[in-house]
Amino acid sequence: MHDDATSSTMPASAAVPGATVADVPTPDPGDPAFFVNRELSWVDFDERVLELAGDERQPLLERVKFAAIFASNLDEFFMIRVAGLHAKVWNEVRRRGPDGRTADEVLDLLRAQLEPLTGAHSRIVRDDLLPLLAEEGVRIARYEELSDAQRAELADRFQHRIYPVLTPLAVGLGRPFPYISNLSLNLGVLVRDPDTRQTVFARVKLPTEVVDRLERVPTDDEQVFVPLEAIVEAHLDRLFPGMEILDRGMFRVTRDADFEISDEADDVKRALEAQLRNRRFGEIVRVEIDADMSEALRTEIVEQLGVEERMVYDIDGLLDLTALWQLVKVPGHNDLLDDPWRPVTPPRLREGDDEQADVFGAMRRGDVLVHHPYDSFETSVERFVEQAVADRDVLAIKMTVYRTSADSTLLPSLVRASEQGKQTVALVELKARFDEQANIRWAQLLEDTGVHVVYGHPALKTHAKCILVVRREGERVRHYVHVGTGNYHAKTARLYTDFGLFTTDPAIGRDVAEMFNQLTGFAKPGRFDRALVAPNGLRDGLVEEIERTVAAHRAGRRTRIRLKMNSIVDRVSIQALYRASQAGVPIEINVRGICCLRAGIPGLSETIRVRSVLGRFLEHSRIYAFERDEESVVYMGSADIMERNLDNRVELVVPVHDEAAKAQLIDALDRAFCDEVGSWELRSDGGWERVRPADPEHPRGLQRELMELHARRAREADLEE
Structure with missing residues (x-):
C-alpha cells in the first residue's frame, strides 16, 4: 500500500548518531512532510476495497461486488480528481499543495501506484473470481467455447438487436478520427481493401446504453454470458463486407467530467443544464487499452487520441469491470451473498x-x-x-x-x-x-x-x-x-x-x-446558538472543541477526542489535532476514505490512532466526540473534515444532548474502534495494515454487532407489545 513516509518524519535521535531526546526538535505540525497527499490517500482507500475483493472470508458474490465497486470508484476518481490535476498542469499551475508536491509530481506518483493496482484488479477477477463463479454455474465464456447452437442464437441476436445500432466509423481522407465519448467501450479495427491494398483504421462503439455488456446465452445447466465485444468481433464481416480484418482491439476513454458554475450565474438551473451538455466533451484523462492489442494498433489509437503515455493503462482482461454488477444480480445465487438484512422500526x-x-x-x-x-x-x-x-x-x-x-x-x-x-x-x-x-x-x-x-x-x-x-x-x-x-x-x-x-x-x-x-x-450569515454551520463557523467550532480539550488535559483532567467520518483532509483541523496530540490528548479517528493525517509520529502524533472500516454497508456517518472528565460533548451532522465541506458547502452539525441518544453514538464509536472483520490501522509510515482478530474464531464485527443489537431490540419490543 501507499507509503508516503519521508526521512524527515524520523526522530532526530534515530537519524543522528549521538543525538539525545533533548536534542530532538519538536516537529512542526505545518511541515508538508506530515500531510499525506489527498489523491494518493484516496488510492489507498480503493486498494482497501480491492483487498476485500480478494478476501476469501467474504461470500463470493460479495467479493465480486467489491471488485465492481473498485472499478466504478476508479472511474469517478479519474473523471474528477485526476482530471483536476491534469487541468492544473495544462494551465501551468505550479503551486505546491499542502504536501509540498506539484500537480505534475502527483500525477507521476499516481501512475506508479495505479498501474500495479489495476493489474492486481484484473488478476483477481480473471484468475480468482471468474473461475470460482464458473464452479458455481455462472460463467463468462469465450466465443470459441460456445456450441454451434449457442453461436447460432447469438448470430440471430446480433442481426436483429445489435447490428442495427452499430455505426462503424472509418478514418481517412475527409474522415477525421471520431470523437470518443466518456467511458464508452470501443473496438478499434484495422481494415484492408483486398483490391487496392489500402489499409484504414475504423472505430466501432459498443452500444452498452441499449444492449447488455454481458449477453446471456441459452444453456440448460449454467448461466453463461458472453462479452458484447466478443459477439461484435465475431461478426465484423457484417460491418466491413468484402474487407480483410487485419487487427482488432478494445479501448476505453475517460474524460474530465467535473465543472463549475460561475458565481455570477443568475440562473443556476440554466447554467447547470448548459454544463451538463458539455460534460461528455471534457478532456481525455485516461485511456484503457486491451493488453493483447498489437503494438501497431495501440500506437495508432494513442497517437490519434493525442494523449501522454502516463495516461494509458494496458488492461490484461475485460475492460470496464463495472460490468460485474450484472453477475452480482444473477438470480438463484443468494447463497453467495450476505444474508439479507431487513431494517427494523426503532x-x-x-x-x-x-x-x-x-x-x-x-x-x-x-x-x-x-x-x-x-x-x-x-x-x-x-x-x-x-x-x-x-x-x-x-x-x-x-x-x-x-x-x-x-x-x-x-x-x-x-x-x-x-x-x-x-x-x-x-x-x-x-x-x-x-x-x-x-x-x-x-x-x-x-x-x-x-x-x-x-x-x-x-x-x-x-x-x-x-x-x-x-x-x-x-x-x-x-x-x-x-x-x-x-x-x-x-x-x-x-x-x-x-x-x-x-x-x-x-x-x-x-x-x-x-x-x-x-x-x-x-441576509448575511449570522451566529447560531447550538449548531455549527459551514461555511462560517463549523471549522472554528470544531477547532475550539479541540482546544478546550487540550486545555482540560493540561489542567489534569481525563480527556479524549474521538472522530468518525468519511474523510479528513483540512489542514487547519489536522494541525489542531497534531497540537492536541503533542499536548498528550488521546485521539481516535475512524475514517472510511481519505486520511491526510499521519499517525504515530514521535513528538507529533504519538497519541493518534487511525482506523478505517469497510464492510457490506458503506460507513457514512459523521460523529465528533470530545471527552473532558465527566463532560462529554458529541456532535453529528453532514460534514467531513475537508476544505470543500468547511469552506465551499452549507453543512449542518448539531450537538446531541439527550443522554440516551448520546450513549448510542458513543456505543457506535466504541464498536467501530473494536472492529476486527473489515478494519485497517494506519501505520506511522503512512501505509495501512489489515487488523487481525485477537480470536480468529470469534472476530468482532461493527456491522454484524449492530445488526444483532437492533434485531434484538426489535424482538424485545415485539414481546412487550
Whole structure:
C-alpha cells in the first residue's frame, strides 16, 4: 500500500548518531512532510476495497461486488480528481499543495501506484473470481467455447438487436478520427481493401446504453454470458463486407467530467443544464487499452487520441469491470451473498401500528436517534414527513434535497403538503455530482406543483441534511427537526450507515429555522446558538472543541477526542489535532476514505490512532466526540473534515444532548474502534495494515454487532407489545 513516509518524519535521535531526546526538535505540525497527499490517500482507500475483493472470508458474490465497486470508484476518481490535476498542469499551475508536491509530481506518483493496482484488479477477477463463479454455474465464456447452437442464437441476436445500432466509423481522407465519448467501450479495427491494398483504421462503439455488456446465452445447466465485444468481433464481416480484418482491439476513454458554475450565474438551473451538455466533451484523462492489442494498433489509437503515455493503462482482461454488477444480480445465487438484512422500526417509534406511529409524540417525550440501515428509513424519516403532511396543525415543512431516489415518498409528500396549503420549501442542490439531471427533474416537478423551490448559492453546495416541521400548538408553535448525516435517499438508506436525530430542542429548532431563512432569503450569515454551520463557523467550532480539550488535559483532567467520518483532509483541523496530540490528548479517528493525517509520529502524533472500516454497508456517518472528565460533548451532522465541506458547502452539525441518544453514538464509536472483520490501522509510515482478530474464531464485527443489537431490540419490543 501507499507509503508516503519521508526521512524527515524520523526522530532526530534515530537519524543522528549521538543525538539525545533533548536534542530532538519538536516537529512542526505545518511541515508538508506530515500531510499525506489527498489523491494518493484516496488510492489507498480503493486498494482497501480491492483487498476485500480478494478476501476469501467474504461470500463470493460479495467479493465480486467489491471488485465492481473498485472499478466504478476508479472511474469517478479519474473523471474528477485526476482530471483536476491534469487541468492544473495544462494551465501551468505550479503551486505546491499542502504536501509540498506539484500537480505534475502527483500525477507521476499516481501512475506508479495505479498501474500495479489495476493489474492486481484484473488478476483477481480473471484468475480468482471468474473461475470460482464458473464452479458455481455462472460463467463468462469465450466465443470459441460456445456450441454451434449457442453461436447460432447469438448470430440471430446480433442481426436483429445489435447490428442495427452499430455505426462503424472509418478514418481517412475527409474522415477525421471520431470523437470518443466518456467511458464508452470501443473496438478499434484495422481494415484492408483486398483490391487496392489500402489499409484504414475504423472505430466501432459498443452500444452498452441499449444492449447488455454481458449477453446471456441459452444453456440448460449454467448461466453463461458472453462479452458484447466478443459477439461484435465475431461478426465484423457484417460491418466491413468484402474487407480483410487485419487487427482488432478494445479501448476505453475517460474524460474530465467535473465543472463549475460561475458565481455570477443568475440562473443556476440554466447554467447547470448548459454544463451538463458539455460534460461528455471534457478532456481525455485516461485511456484503457486491451493488453493483447498489437503494438501497431495501440500506437495508432494513442497517437490519434493525442494523449501522454502516463495516461494509458494496458488492461490484461475485460475492460470496464463495472460490468460485474450484472453477475452480482444473477438470480438463484443468494447463497453467495450476505444474508439479507431487513431494517427494523426503532422501539421509540413502535407505538401501535408502525404505519400510524406518532413520531411527533415520541419527539416531545425526548430526542429519538435512528441509525440506518439498521433502523428503517421508511418507518422513521418517511413516516415523520407523512405525519407532518396529514397533521392539520402543521403550518410549514422545509427540507434540504441533495440526493434522493425515485422510490422515496419524501418529495411526493411535499407535493401533497403544498396542495393542502401548507408552507412547503425544498432547498434543492442541483450541483450534487452525477445526480444533477435527477435533481433538475425533481425541482421542476416540485415547482410545477406549488412547492417553493430554492437552488441555493451558485458558489456553495447545500450539503446539509435537515427537515424542519413547524406545528401550531396552542398559542405558540413548536419546531420538529430531523438532522441527518446522510441523504434523504431511500435506496442508499438501506446501504449506507447514517444517523438521524429527531428533536424538538428549541435552540436547535431556532438554528435550523435561521439556516433555512438565510438560504432562502437575502441576509448575511449570522451566529447560531447550538449548531455549527459551514461555511462560517463549523471549522472554528470544531477547532475550539479541540482546544478546550487540550486545555482540560493540561489542567489534569481525563480527556479524549474521538472522530468518525468519511474523510479528513483540512489542514487547519489536522494541525489542531497534531497540537492536541503533542499536548498528550488521546485521539481516535475512524475514517472510511481519505486520511491526510499521519499517525504515530514521535513528538507529533504519538497519541493518534487511525482506523478505517469497510464492510457490506458503506460507513457514512459523521460523529465528533470530545471527552473532558465527566463532560462529554458529541456532535453529528453532514460534514467531513475537508476544505470543500468547511469552506465551499452549507453543512449542518448539531450537538446531541439527550443522554440516551448520546450513549448510542458513543456505543457506535466504541464498536467501530473494536472492529476486527473489515478494519485497517494506519501505520506511522503512512501505509495501512489489515487488523487481525485477537480470536480468529470469534472476530468482532461493527456491522454484524449492530445488526444483532437492533434485531434484538426489535424482538424485545415485539414481546412487550
